[in-house]
Amino acid sequence: MQGKKTLSTLSEEELMLLQDYSWESTIQNFMNHMQVYNAGIKEIKTKLEILDEEFRTRYDYNPIHHIESRLKSPKSILGKIRAKGLSMTYESIRENITDIAGVRVICNYIDDIYRVADLLIGQDDVQLVRVRDYIKTPKPSGYRSLHLIVKIPIFLAESTELVAVEIQIRTIAMDFWASLEHKLKYKTGNIVSEELRERLKLCADSISSIDQEMQSIHTTLQQQQ
Template structure:
């Protein structure tokens, strides 16, 4: 499980209507759509915002919600990617939880969407839910360590380790903010250079 807390549920959850093989089909389809979104992003902004894409799904006999985790370089790209995905007619966002603006109780920051993807089968079209987690590489590293700590201590971390985890989350947030500011300055500089360039 990934970072379960009283205000945070960004790990795979039960979905009686969408598990099993249908979840795998939905994941395959959604990965294709994300690839199209990445291409559109490159056309608009000149670079690919995605560092890594990872997906998961349960076995055919389970009803575990399928999921995709997308790692971006900066928070601004997390939101840009979300917007490009949300405007697609073949993807419907049914739930959004923004832990970037309001961190989870453990300090986690990221964006979590639950989307419905239409899957066509011989018995008709079925809307299958997929969880999409989008976060920065910095927060991905924090979450990797946090998950190992929770697993190692069976979700009963000593208070001093919980405190240190919170401090690390704040430092990760600060680093994300600084890198994001540098990235914005670079984008502004590129935009200014393009405006000053004489017509071809």
């Protein structure tokens, strides 16, 4: 009969498997708290839907085309923890990973993006943590979008928890480019030649010009009414 294995007698492969199991176990424990993040998504979506409905009622206009949402998978959370070298605790995950809950808001025009963002973060229970404006300062790839990290209170049966939610706000045109660019990179395993990267960026710039022209036309028509 073989002797009982201890940490000192485990092979490197076994140690890695044990480490992975431990991390997965921690993630699974964290998943028990995911309903709080799901509640955060619901809160933000409700706020946005109320704002959009108010605009429709008062101005006969909807600034929001549609809203999407997602929760990061345990595998994705685990990858981010490893990449950042974070400790495997719920508190560490909660404080350092701010995009577990995500909401994407697709607007009709560029001005709508900033209008919706200002109205949302102006609400008393919405705490703005960070803003990254990739519209005014696009990524080198040509990607454009307004990114917000906010925290909102979630009222539970016995406590109140502040939950971080990442909000991406972009136009239909920006979303069109970002979605196709993501699919193209996914098909090639994120390996894209410099020539194709440049072509994708030119497409992004062209779409941005169209976005601005559509905004100008929309503004002119509003002024004529």
